[in-house]
Amino acid sequence: xxxxxxxxxxxxxxxxxxxxxxxxxxxxxxxxxxxxxxxxxxxxxxxxxxxxxxxxxxxxxxxxxxxxxxxxxxxxxxxxxxxxxxxxxxxxxxxxxxxxxxxxxxxxxxxxxxxxxxxxxxxxxxxxxxxxxxxxxxxxxxxxxxxxxxxxxxxxxxxxxxxxxxxxxxxxxxxxxxxxxxxxxxxxxxxxxxxxxxxxxxxxxxxxxxxxxxxxxxxxxxxxxx
Amino acid sequence: xxxxxxxxxxxxxxxxxxxxxxxxxxxxxxxxxxxxxxxxxxxxxxxxxxxxxxxxxxxxxxxxxxxxxxxxxxxxxxxxxxxxxxxxxxxxxxxxxxxxxxxxxxxxxxxxxxxxxxxxxxxxxxxxxxxxxxxxxxxxxxxxxxxxxxxxxxxxxxxxxxxxxxxxxxxxxxxxxxxxxxxxxxxxxxxxxxxxxxxxxxxxxxxxxxxxxxxxxxxxxxxxxxxxxxxxxxxxxxxxxxx
Amino acid sequence: xxxxxxxxxxxxxxxxxxxxxxxxxxxxxxxxxxxxxxxxxxxxxxxxxxxxxxxxxxxxxxxxxxxxxxxxxxxxxxxxxxxxxxxxxxxxxxxxxxxxxxxxxxxxxxxxxxxxxxxxxxxxxxxxxxxxxxxxxxxxxxxxxxxxxxxxxxxxxxxxxxxxxxxxxxxxxxxxxxxxxxxxxxxxxxxxxxxxxxxxxxxxxxxxxxxxxxxxxxxxxxxxxxxxxxxxxxxxxxxxxxxxxxxxxxxxxxxxxxxxxxxxxxxxxxxxxxxxxxxxxxxxxxxxxxxxxxxxxxxxxxxxxxxxxxxxxxxxxxxxxxxxxxxxxxxxxxxxxxxxxxxxxxxxxxxxxxxxxxxxxxx
Ligand SMILES: Nc1ncnc2c1ncn2[C@@H]1O[C@H](COP(=O)(O)OP(=O)(O)OP(=O)(O)O)[C@@H](O)[C@H]1O
Ligand SMILES: [Mg+2]
Numbered sequence: 101x102x103x104x105x106x107x108x109x110x111x112x113x114x115x116x117x118x119x120x121x122x123x124x125x126x127x128x129x130x131x132x133x134x135x136x137x138x139x140x141x142x143x144x145x146x147x148x149x150x151x152x153x154x155x156x157x158x159x160x161x162x163x164x165x166x167x168x169x170x171x172x173x174x175x176x177x178x179x180x181x182x183x184x185x186x187x188x189x190x191x192x193x194x195x196x197x198x199x200x201x202x203x204x205x206x207x208x209x210x211x212x213x214x215x216x217x218x219x220x221x222x223x224x225x226x227x228x229x230x231x232x233x234x235x236x237x238x239x240x241x242x243x244x245x246x247x248x249x250x251x252x253x254x255x256x257x258x259x260x261x262x263x264x265x266x267x268x269x270x271x272x273x274x275x276x277x278x279x280x281x282x283x284x285x286x287x288x289x290x291x292x293x294x295x296x297x298x299x300x301x302x303x304x305x306x307x308x309x310x311x312x313x314x315x316x317x318x319x320x321x322x323x324x325x326x
Numbered sequence: 327x328x329x330x331x332x333x334x335x336x337x338x339x340x341x342x343x344x345x346x347x348x349x350x351x352x353x354x355x356x357x358x359x360x361x362x363x364x365x366x367x368x369x370x371x372x373x374x375x376x377x378x379x380x381x382x383x384x385x386x387x388x389x390x391x392x393x394x395x396x397x398x399x400x401x402x403x404x405x406x407x408x409x410x411x412x413x414x415x416x417x418x419x420x421x422x423x424x425x426x427x428x429x430x431x432x433x434x435x436x437x438x439x440x441x442x443x444x445x446x447x448x449x450x451x452x453x454x455x456x457x458x459x460x461x462x463x464x465x466x467x468x469x470x471x472x473x474x475x476x477x478x479x480x481x482x483x484x485x486x487x488x489x490x491x492x493x494x495x496x497x498x499x500x501x502x503x504x505x506x507x508x509x510x511x512x513x514x515x516x517x518x519x520x521x522x523x524x525x526x527x528x529x530x531x532x533x534x535x536x537x538x539x540x541x542x543x544x545x546x547x548x549x550x551x552x553x554x555x556x557x558x559x560x561x562x563x564x565x566x567x568x569x
Numbered sequence: 570x571x572x573x574x575x576x577x578x579x580x581x582x583x584x585x586x587x588x589x590x591x592x593x594x595x596x597x598x599x600x601x602x603x604x605x606x607x608x609x610x611x612x613x614x615x616x617x618x619x620x621x622x623x624x625x626x627x628x629x630x631x632x633x634x635x636x637x638x639x640x641x642x643x644x645x646x647x648x649x650x651x652x653x654x655x656x657x658x659x660x661x662x663x664x665x666x667x668x669x670x671x672x673x674x675x676x677x678x679x680x681x682x683x684x685x686x687x688x689x690x691x692x693x694x695x696x697x698x699x700x701x702x703x704x705x706x707x708x709x710x711x712x713x714x715x716x717x718x719x720x721x722x723x724x725x726x727x728x729x730x731x732x733x734x735x736x737x738x739x740x741x742x743x744x745x746x747x748x749x750x751x752x753x754x755x756x757x758x759x760x761x762x763x764x765x766x767x768x769x770x771x772x773x774x775x776x777x778x779x780x781x782x783x784x785x786x787x788x789x790x791x792x793x794x795x796x797x798x799x800x801x802x803x804x805x806x807x808x809x810x811x812x813x814x815x816x817x818x819x820x821x822x823x824x825x826x827x828x829x830x831x832x833x834x835x836x837x838x839x840x841x842x843x844x845x846x847x848x849x850x851x852x853x854x855x856x857x858x859x860x861x862x863x864x865x866x867x868x869x870x871x872x873x874x875x876x877x878x879x880x881x882x883x884x885x886x887x888x889x890x891x892x893x894x895x896x897x898x899x900x901x902x903x904x905x906x907x908x909x910x911x912x913x914x915x916x917x918x919x920x921x922x923x924x925x926x927x928x929x930x931x932x
Contacts, residue, residue, distance in 0.1 A: 135480070168532065171487060171535050172491075172532070173490070173491035173494045173531050173533050175495065175505060175524075175527065176494065176508065176523070176524040176528040177523075178522055179411075179511070180521060180525075182512075183521050196833055204398065216656070218653075218655065221652060223656070223669075225650035225652070226650060226719075227646035227670065227673055228673065232673075237660075255397050256397060259398070259400035260400070261400075263401075273400070276403055280409065280499075280508045283406075288410070292407055300398045303397070303398035307394070316661070
């Protein structure tokens with residue numbers, strides 16, 4: 101059976117046409133899993149970044165812990181969680197969120213550190229309170245670097261979501277896993293290819309929309325011809 | 327909970343789990359072996375063009391595109407694709423599909439970080455070297471590579487750690503490695519084995535990271551403002567995506 | 570009025586104070602310049618006034634009110650603040666930058682817009698610049714926006730830390746002139762920090778010279794500083810050319826003029842030649858009462874018995890009592906006879922000689 105594989109088509113278009121609904125459902129699940137992970141990851145990262153910015157000594161431990169989370173292979177992390185939280189969406193999300201933290205925290209802190217000291221000093225000198233300084237001056241100015249972090253986090257998460265197929269979730273990863281189990285047949289390879297291509301398209305689309313959103317939100321960094 | 331921890335400890339204490347073809351020792355060896363092969367092969371292929379392009383300071387767009395594409399293709403998908411491709415190439419199951427996948431995975435970060443490291447060497451330094459009469463080859467080998475060394479080592483480290491992590495998935499394409507314990511454990515619903523496998527995989531990944539960090543501290547002098555070990559999370563990606 | 574009393578600042582982890590028991594009073598409507606070598610505590614002193622830095626001991630009061638009793642951000646909203654790097658908000662347009670403090674104070678939109686336009690005019694910023702971002706301005710324009718922003722809520726006090734440090738000398742001189750002009754109209758209480766003694770002399774009503782450790786070495790009007798430096802440190806800091814610098818502070822009106830080599834109409838030639846010899850020149854001017862008729866060289870008198878009827882040349886360089894001695898020196902030297910004539914309108918007042926000017930230098 102394996103020897104015959106070379107004669108068969110790699111992609112069967114008829115399978116794709118027949119399974120448009122399945123593919124869309126998997127894509128939608130993928131989007132939801134990614135959005136939750138990046139959204140929750142961002143909220144946690146923002147909180148931890150604010151802590152690190154206020155108490156510099158906390159930055160080391162925070163990056164150390166999130167760095168370890170980032171280094172632990174995703175499958176291993178799921179292996180730790182499954183005995184506790186089972187084969188659930190919660191398990192998948194805990195894992196996915198952990199991977200966004202290091203990237204997001206680093207970029208948020210680097211972005212806010214990158215705000216020129218003179219801008220901060222004149223803002224405080226003119227009577228900005230700490231809260232308004234953060235919201236109205238530091239965050240907007242750090243936006244390009246923060247968005248760069250969100251882009252990496254989002255694209256990375258889209259890739260990692262596929263692995264959650266191994267714990268019964270997976271979005272497009274589910275197609276890939278099912279295809280892998282049928283790797284010797286065109287139906288299998290077709291599903292691997294569809295899962296991969298859709299996932300790449302999703303990543304590129306999300307990345308481009310984030311670039312677009314950043315441009316819309318930072319008119320001052322656009323070069324204007326006058 | 328206490329029972330579970332006890333079971334995991336017991337699993338590690340059971341000599342049966344250590345020896346033999348499916349034991350911890352040989353699984354670890356498989357894991358390390360294929361990771362090392364793929365990383366070294368990727369370095370051999372990625373570094374020369376990256377250094378050359380970095381020296382000429384051309385191809386920044388390519389470098390950014392490469393790393394972005396590399397990031398957009400899920401590693402799980404690479405492994406899955408590598409299997410039928412390997413079979414069609416007549417290379418079979420096991421080693422080759424895993425090798426192909428890990429090799430493909432290691433290339434982009436290695437290429438882009440090395441390119442960036444070389445291209446960001448202070449132009450004044452390069453000009454001074456040229457002014458002193460160094461040839462282009464000498465500039466590359468005596469100035470650019472030594473100055474960019476921390477970044478290049480970081481590039482290799484980032485790739486190696488990612489390779490070790492992804493080699494866990496090799497179990498899915500009939501190669502061994504430590505991922506076996508997790509995948510097999512899922513299959514037979516043996517949470518103790520899954521958890522133990524997780525510990526082994528995480529341990530190996532962290533050990534790889536620490537080994538590189540120790541190597542960098544010991545042998546690589548810091549030559550740039552960026553300390554060795556900083557990943558290029560910010561630098562590479564703030565560059566505009568489109569030309 | 571700003572009063573610093575026995576103000577000391579010790580930064581954490583240091584033994585030597587950055588500012589040591591500094592006592593200084595700044596009167597309303599006065600420009601006080603803090604000047605001194607790098608690290609002497611100028612910036613620290615300035616920042617203690619708007620509480621960007623809290624003093625270790627001593628008191629600072631504004632109009633008799635201790636600043637430590639006020640909420641820091643509210644205190645700061647009432648004090649204009651300009652720094653060398655300007656610190657314009659890159660993500661806000663010029664208009665929004667200028668509107669910063671009024672917005673913090675909750676002014677309504679119409680009032681803010683009116684104020685912005687008014688300030689754009691005051692600081693010579695074109696209307697078309699208001700919608701630009703700071704990155705689209707020149708260095709000098711940015712600095713003007715910085716000043717406009719500091720003036721926005723019409724604070725009685727302006728703190729400026731090396732405000733012109735980042736622009737080239739030509740633009741700097743122009744901005745200095747603009748600040749003086751602005752100050753003539755607005756009469757703010759200004760404390761300005763610089764390390765450039767010439768800038769201090771030009772801008773300050775009074776100049777405080779500090780030495781490292783925040784010691785006040787001398788606090789006096791520039792003219793007094795240059796004429797009578799309190800000690801060697803001050804004299805050194807002012808430079809060996811402080812006598813020359815002083816010339817820029819003395820106006821011709823402040824000194825006595827000499828009649829110069831002048832004679833009334835009808836003077837005979839021998840007498841005219843004797844006047845020339847007295848001033849060691851080879852020309853003589855003819856003055857009728859306070860009307861200058863012109864001048865003639867010695868050779869022009871040959872073959873004549875009186876001064877009447879000779880061809881007289883007009884004075885091209887005409888100083889006024891408002892000119893400084895520096896300008897007078899320049900005019901006198903370039904006249905090649907070392908003498909320049911001073912006029913008030915058409916009225917001839919007298920002559921000023923290089924010798925007379927040099928007497929001011931050594932005094
Ligand atoms: N935040 C700080 N922590 C510790 N020491 C400080 C701090 N800020 C200033 N200093 C020290 O206090 C002294 C006075 O500093 P300050 O900035 O007031 O000098 P300055 O007169 O403004 O100098 P410059 O002309 O270079 O701007 C210096 O020795 C400086 O090193
Ligand atoms: Mg200073």
